Amino acid sequence: MKNIWIICRKELRSYFVSPIGYILLVTFAVIAGFFFWTIVNGVLQVTMEAQLEGEPYPMNINEQIIRPLLLNLSVIQLLLIPLITMRLFAEEKRTGTIELLATSPITDVEVILGKWLAAVLMYSCMLGTVVLDMLFLFRYGQAAWKPLAVGCLGMLLQAGGLLAIGTFISSLTRNQIIAGAVTFGACLLLFVMGWVSAYDGATWATVLSYLSLNSHFDSFAKGVIDTKDVIYDVTVIFVGLFFTARSMESLRWRS
Amino acid sequence: MITVKGLTKRYARNTAVDHISFEVQKGQIVGFLGPNGAGKTTTMRMLTCFLTPTGGSATVAGFDILEQPLEVKKRIGYLPETPPVYPEMRVGEYLSFVGQLKGLSRGDLESRVGYACERCSVADVRNKLIGKLSKGYRQRVGLAQAIIHNPDVLILDEPTAGLDPKQINETRDLIKSLAGDHTIILSTHILPEVSQTCEQVIIINKGKIVATDSVSNLQHRARSGESVLVEVGGRNGNLDPAAVQRKLEQVAGVNRVIAKSDGQKRAIFEVESGPNKSVRGDVARAVVESGWDLNELRAASMSLEEVFLQLTGTEAPAEMEVVAATAGGQKE
Ligand SMILES: Nc1ncnc2c1ncn2[C@@H]1O[C@H](COP(=O)(O)OP(=O)(O)OP(=O)(O)O)[C@@H](O)[C@H]1O
Ligand SMILES: [Mg+2]
Numbered sequence: 152m153k154n155i156w157i158i159c160r161k162e163l164r165s166y167f168v169s170p171i172g173y174i175l176l177v178t179f180a181v182i183a184g185f186f187f188w189t190i191v192n193g194v195l196q197v198t199m200e201a202q203l204e205g206e207p208y209p210m211n212i213n214e215q216i217i218r219p220l221l222l223n224l225s226v227i228q229l230l231l232i233p234l235i236t237m238r239l240f241a242e243e244k245r246t247g248t249i250e251l252l253a254t255s256p257i258t259d260v261e262v263i264l265g266k267w268l269a270a271v272l273m274y275s276c277m278l279g280t281v282v283l284d285m286l287f288l289f290r291y292g293q294a295a296w297k298p299l300a301v302g303c304l305g306m307l308l309q310a311g312g313l314l315a316i317g318t319f320i321s322s323l324t325r326n327q328i329i330a331g332a333v334t335f336g337a338c339l340l341l342f343v344m345g346w347v348s349a350y351d352g353a354t355w356a357t358v359l360s361y362l363s364l365n366s367h368f369d370s371f372a373k374g375v376i377d378t379k380d381v382i383y384d385v386t387v388i389f390v391g392l393f394f395t396a397r398s399m400e401s402l403r404w405r406s
Numbered sequence: 407m408i409t410v411k412g413l414t415k416r417y418a419r420n421t422a423v424d425h426i427s428f429e430v431q432k433g434q435i436v437g438f439l440g441p442n443g444a445g446k447t448t449t450m451r452m453l454t455c456f457l458t459p460t461g462g463s464a465t466v467a468g469f470d471i472l473e474q475p476l477e478v479k480k481r482i483g484y485l486p487e488t489p490p491v492y493p494e495m496r497v498g499e500y501l502s503f504v505g506q507l508k509g510l511s512r513g514d515l516e517s518r519v520g521y522a523c524e525r526c527s528v529a530d531v532r533n534k535l536i537g538k539l540s541k542g543y544r545q546r547v548g549l550a551q552a553i554i555h556n557p558d559v560l561i562l563d564e565p566t567a568g569l570d571p572k573q574i575n576e577t578r579d580l581i582k583s584l585a586g587d588h589t590i591i592l593s594t595h596i597l598p599e600v601s602q603t604c605e606q607v608i609i610i611n612k613g614k615i616v617a618t619d620s621v622s623n624l625q626h627r628a629r630s631g632e633s634v635l636v637e638v639g640g641r642n643g644n645l646d647p648a649a650v651q652r653k654l655e656q657v658a659g660v661n662r663v664i665a666k667s668d669g670q671k672r673a674i675f676e677v678e679s680g681p682n683k684s685v686r687g688d689v690a691r692a693v694v695e696s697g698w699d700l701n702e703l704r705a706a707s708m709s710l711e712e713v714f715l716q717l718t719g720t721e722a723p724a725e726m727e728v729v730a731a732t733a734g735g736q737k738e
Contacts, residue, residue, distance in 0.1 A: 251490035
């Protein structure tokens with residue numbers, strides 16, 4: 152446990168001694184802020200028009216603002232997650248510092264968990280900037296905090312899976328750029344896989360659509376925790392980290 | 407302290423390390439010597455549990471590298487070929503990170519970092535970013551990293567690569583002073599380094615051990631005779647090299663005289679004598695008594711190099727020759 156934290160702290164520091172940590176935070180905050188204001192504006196306009204016509208429009212902040220915002224962000228994060236994970240292992244392999252980690256009295260699993268945890272914490276910071284936007288809603292409207300919390304939990308779980316996949320891909324190469332590009336491709340693929348549900352009926356379409364990311368996020372965005380979705384996300388996390396462990400093991404054979 | 411039995415490492419096509427066995431006693435400094443690609447790094451990586459061997463076994467400090475890797479790792483300090491440093495960290499930060507990684511307690515950490523900095527003379531750059539250090543300083547930080555947890559065994563892969571001559575000497579002294587408490591294996595392809603720092607040598611070539619012996623034994627083994635380089639100068643610029651050669655050949659105990667270069671002003675000869683006979687005094691006297699100047703007289707045989715070349719059957723890499731030649735000159 153202590154070892155995981157040692158690795159995690161070192162990774163977190165390296166996000167913030169280079170500009171990458173700040174770039175990620177600012178990019179995410181700006182994009183989220185942009186979506187937030189456009190969505191809020193749209194809702195306000197509709198509400199106002201409804202009031203002018205004399206029939207009060209039932210405003211539901213969670214349904215009308217939080218949900219579309221989180222859905223948008225779950226797409227945007229596909230672009231940013233590769234930037235979080237790409238250097239985790241690739242850089243250590245390139246500079247040879249992996250040799251230090253692998254010859255220290257600490258298990259591979261601890262190394263992997265430490266790095267993944269750092270990536271998740273980095274992502275949580277990014278998500279934190281969105282929550283700041285949302286606090287605005289609590290000030291000026293009657294938002295319920297529970298759906299917001301569930302939505303954020305869903306974002307975290309989904310990102311946790313993608314970050315685990317990114318960690319795995321980073322452990323395959325010593326080139327960060329390749330790691331980033333392949334991770335982006337993998338994330339995108341997992342996302343668009345859901346679109347085949349247009350070919351309803353065929354078993355393969357059902358399977359692909361079940362495996363896709365977005366089919367497991369919508370209920371979180373609505374503020375509902377569905378065990379099925381949690382199991383899916385946790386499975387992705389587990390599979391990603393498991394393969395990372397295998398990849399580190401094979402490193403000891405091939406170097 | 408270290409026992410290696412039939413250790414083997416095969417990569418997809420080639421066998422990098424082929425059934426090597428050796429033992430290292432506690433407190434010894436062992437030099438691991440071999441040409442490029444001999445398998446030194448691969449062996450060290452297996453001993454440090456970075457690579458899994460294809461076959462064979464090894465124990466370090468009584469723990470098997472396959473069965474109890476964590477126990478082995480606790481007791482090893484390892485300096486890889488390229489120092490494993492993070493350029494974005496400061497030296498002090500980096501050393502305390504490694505200290506934590508090696509399991510030092512919070513109380514010991516500060517003093518161990520100070521000690522390692524002091525020992526490897528990086529105390530003056532403690533607050534600098536590692537990325538901004540010169541190669542030699544990075545190497546020293548790598549060395550400091552290896553000794554930070556006071557390990558029983560030190561495994562150093564080419565510890566003096568990239569250092570300046572002064573620093574090379576300091577590092578060798580450091581390594582020698584670490585022996586006793588620590589058991590040390592260091593790899594190198596610089597021969598004088600072995601004769602200066604190590605007690606025991608393991609010569610490895612193409613993945614196989616070709617010799618394990620003490621340095622003095624090895625030097626002895628190849629010494630079938632002594633050979634001396636003589637540079638002779640002529641007074642007022644006229645020298646007859648042939649006459650000099652004849653004169654040298656007449657010295658008692660000399661087997662053969664080979665002219666290395668001759669000229670009007672000075673000529674160089676290699677004088678070979680029988681085993682265990684020192685002819686240097688007689689040679690010097692002969693030259694001077696004949697009215698020539700004796701410009702230089704030094705031992706030509708760098709016996710360890712000869713052993714090495716003889717055993718590995720390879721040409722010495724260029725770097726080795728240069729370093730060896732200068733070191734040979736210093737010996738006299
Ligand atoms: N990851 C690898 N995959 C395939 N072959 C490898 C790998 N690493 C090393 N080798 C091969 O194993 C052999 C031994 O390499 P090694 O690095 O152990 O040599 P070395 O003695 O350390 O040489 P040097 O003095 O150049 O450092 C070489 O032939 C090398 O090509
Ligand atoms: Mg090597």
